[in-house]
Amino acid sequence: MAFATCLASAPARAAVPDSPAVTYTNPIAEQRADPHIFKHTDGYYYFTASVPEYDRIVLRRATTIQGLKTAPETTIWTKHSSGVMGAHIWAPEIHFIDGKWYVYFAAGATDDVWAIRMYVLEGTGANPLAATWTEKGQIKTQWESFSLDATTFVVGGVRYLAWAQRDPSVNNNTDVYLAKMANPWTITGTPVMLTRPTYSWETVGYKVNEGPAVIQRGGKIFMTYSASATDANYCLGMLTASASADLLSPASWSKSPVPVFASSAATGQYGPGHNSFTVSEDGRSDILVYHDRSYKDITGDPLYDPNRRTRVQKVYWNADGTPNFGIPVADGVTPQRFSSYNFPDRFVRHYDYRARIEANVTKLADSQFRLVPGLAGSGTVSLESVNFPGYFLRHENFQVWLRKNDGSAQFASDATFRQRAGLADSAGVSYESYNYPGRYVRHWEYLLNVQAVSTATDRADATFYTQ
Known part of the structure; x- marks a missing residue:
């Protein structure tokens, strides 16, 4: 009985998160739009994108993903000097299918640069940068019309192609379509339309649904797509289906009524879109890959503004199993989240500027912080808000509290901490006050305070896991 009482009074212990924190420094590549990053079984990430x-x-x-920033770049194919595939080489994607490399891309013709169609290259060789590439020709669809942004994925052993195309009978720019594939360059059966731009946020400048990308988790298929003109109005929408449903039935898909990823004036990121997905180096985190610009106002046609850049940030997952992309984070190091050691479903977040731990934080950016060099001294850290840059814990x-840096020495000291191994678990992290040594950030009745720790409960309350 005494043993049982002892167990009951011991602080709860959380498991180390399945998806620990990963950080990158943005941007990954300047002047590279429509990015696609593919992690192969050879240990390499392969990156391709539209060039200006x-x-x-x-x-x-x-x-590594970060290593792509400085990796040498190889041109594997150049546009034709005349005829088809002679202009507007757009949005390449690289895939490895049945032992060969395939690059899907869109191109116009020299005599009609807007006769955009989808084409495929096939590469043989272990390293696609040195592969022998063969043109497999155009992907033929139900119409000979403006079509682009082909991507391929497998569900239940069936390979699909998703792409964007203009229906000649409708006053839209592009809708998103889906079909099964007979081989990596040929669709089979009748394509189905999955989404058409109808919401106001999908029709700014142009009526566009394009750039489909697929991520799968928990028996669900999530297809993101880009909408509106390629300026600051560009954003991501999302479709959702069950992996066991008939994916070629439009009724199997539900569409988010609001964008799932959009411009953020707070972080200075505009027009995020045309995304792809990859995974972290340890394979335990999903990574969103996308382009945007660092400014809102563009002179002339945004299509010819060269400064879209490739960026990455971690995808988080809501309690209901849906992906949460948050906001496009500021340039520089990407943020982390901090889960409680003894309340594993609760994350550090700010609410009305007060710091606390809370479960199911769907407003993701409230629970994301950039770990930056300490404001008060070397060897220390400060925690900067993602959606309120310049505000620190x-x-x-x-x-x-979350407060704006006023530049004072007092603020710097109060907002600076020494990062320690977790007091309750060395796999976690604890934060000791810089100007009050021996006091740690800990939760008490779910609110964060800086207090001295002495008991096992204190140490548990002062320990967090990075995610």
Whole structure:
């Protein structure tokens, strides 16, 4: 009985998160739009994207996502000097299918640069940067009309192609379509339309649904797509289906009524879109890959503004199993989340500027913080808000608040911490006050305070896992 009582009074212990924190430094590639990153079984990430000249297909590879930033770039294919595939080389994607490499891309013709169609290259060889590439020709669809942004994925052993195309009978720019594939360059059966731009946020400048990308988790298929003109109005929508449903039935898909990823004036990121998905180096985190610009106002046609850049950030998952992309984070190091050691479903977040732990934080950016060099001294850290850049967690009367940096020495000291191994689990992290050594950030009745710790419960309350 005494043993049982002892167990009951011991602080709860959380499991180390399945998806620990991963951080990258944005941007990954300047002047590279429509990015696609593919992690292969050879240990390399392969990266391709549209170049501003729209005249060639390039590849990079590196063993890390960050390494793609400085990896040498190889041109594997150049536009034709005349005829089809002679203009507007857009949105390449690289895939490895049945032992060969395939690059899907869109191109116009020299005599009609807007006769955009989808084409496929096939590569043989272990390293696609040195592969022998063969043109497999155009992907034929139900119409000979403006079509682009082909992507391929497998569900239940069946390979599908999703793409964007203009229905000649409708006053739209593009809708998103889906079909099964007979082989990596041929669709089979009758394509179905999955989404048409009807919401106001899908029709700014142009009526566009394009750039489909698929991520799968928990028996669900999530298909993101891009909408509106390629300026600051560009954003991501999302479709959802059950992996066991008939994916070629439009009724199997539900559409988000609001964008799932959009411009953020707070972080200075505009027009995020044309995304793809990859996974972290340890395979335990999903990564959103996308382009945007660091400014809102564009002179002339945004299609010819060269400064879209490739960026990455971690995808988080809501309690209901849906992906949460948050907001496009500021340039520089990507943020982390902090889950409670003894309340594993609760994350550190700010609400009305007060710091607390809370479950099911669907407003993701409230629970994301950038770990930056300490404001008060070397070897220390400060925690900056993602959606309120320039605001930091600081203690006031030993309560932790989110406050704007006023530049004072007092603020710097109050907002600076020493990062320690977790007091209750060395796999976690604890934060000791810089100007009050021995006091740690801990939760008490779910609010964060800076307090001295002595008991096992104190240490558990002061331990967090990074995610």
